[in-house]
Amino acid sequence: MQRIYIEPSDARRSTTPDDGTPNEQNPDGIxxxxxxxxxxxxxxxxxxxxxxxxxxxxxxxxxxxxxxxxxxxxxxxxxxxxxxxxxxxxxxxxxxxxxxxxxxxxxxxxxxxxxxxxxxxxxxxxxxEGRIPQFLLVCLLTTVIVFLATSITVVLVTRLQKYVHAKRAGRDARLAAVFTLKGDPRVAQDTPADTTREGA
Structure with a gap:
């Protein structure tokens, strides 16, 4: 019978040495x-x-x-x-x-x-067991209340953080403008004055 010798591929012969030598598998040399x-x-x-x-x-x-x-x-x-x-x-x-x-x-x-x-x-x-409808109603109402309270708290805390950061930066920020909703006409009236003051 004739023996057939299959030469191993390059992928099998290539090894990654532990000395950190850069090669294809270890390009950064670590x-x-x-x-x-x-x-x-x-x-x-x-x-x-x-x-x-x-x-x-x-x-x-x-x-x-x-x-x-x-x-x-x-x-x-x-x-x-x-x-x-x-x-x-x-x-x-x-x-x-x-x-x-x-x-x-x-x-x-x-x-x-x-x-x-x-x-x-x-x-x-x-x-x-005899009060399951009342229990479900309480769960529903408290879930809605928690959602509303959480959203309002997040909005107020975010505006409070903006006010604190503005005070730390030395800007003349007004507390009423921070806690007023965006689009309020009072904010629009105060904006030019604040801009002029900052420019001065």
Whole structure:
């Protein structure tokens, strides 16, 4: 029988050396070990920042619960915690970038945190068995109210941030113009005066 020899292709013969020699598979000349080492450093640094930001949010929640317990009126601790965090962000004590990692993580997996509430409702079905229509009506109304309150709060906080940034920049911005809807005739009357003042 005649033996047939098949020469291996260039793709099989080409290997990536560990010394960082540039080739087709490693054009930047970085050794795979160094690349893995850099990736491990970045991941460890990211994990450390994640833990620090998580500890910060846990501390804010702890302070909010302590404030809620000391108030004469019944206000949930999570509401106090969000108010404290809002004050820290608006005042500039904490920058948004400092808690961006944990915030993006919580927003990404937010539906996961609704599972305990759903399980609690399922276990409490005997208590609301005869009042399901009223329960659904309350859920619908509260959902609409939460949407409206959230949108109004976002608009007001955005305008408040614009006002704070304008004051920090040394501009003579008026509080009424910031909190007035766009297209209001009062804003149109104040605009030329503000422009003339800035030009002067």
């Amino acid at each position: 050794a795979p070990r160094a690349r893995r080492r850099d990736k491990a450093k970045r991941d460890s640094r990211k994990l450390g920042m994640f833990c620090i930001q998580l500890a910060f949010l846990a501390g804010v929640c702890y302070v909010g619960n302590a404030v809620s317990a000391s108030l004469p009126i019944a206000i949930p601790g999570n509401i106090c915690s969000m108010a404290i965090l809002l004050v820290l962000l608006i005042s500039g004590i904490i920058a948004e970038e400092k808690i961006a990692l944990i915030s993006n993580f919580l927003l990404k997996y937010m539906p996961f945190f609704f599972i305990p509430a759903g399980v609690t409702i399922l276990t409490s079905l005997p208590l609301i």
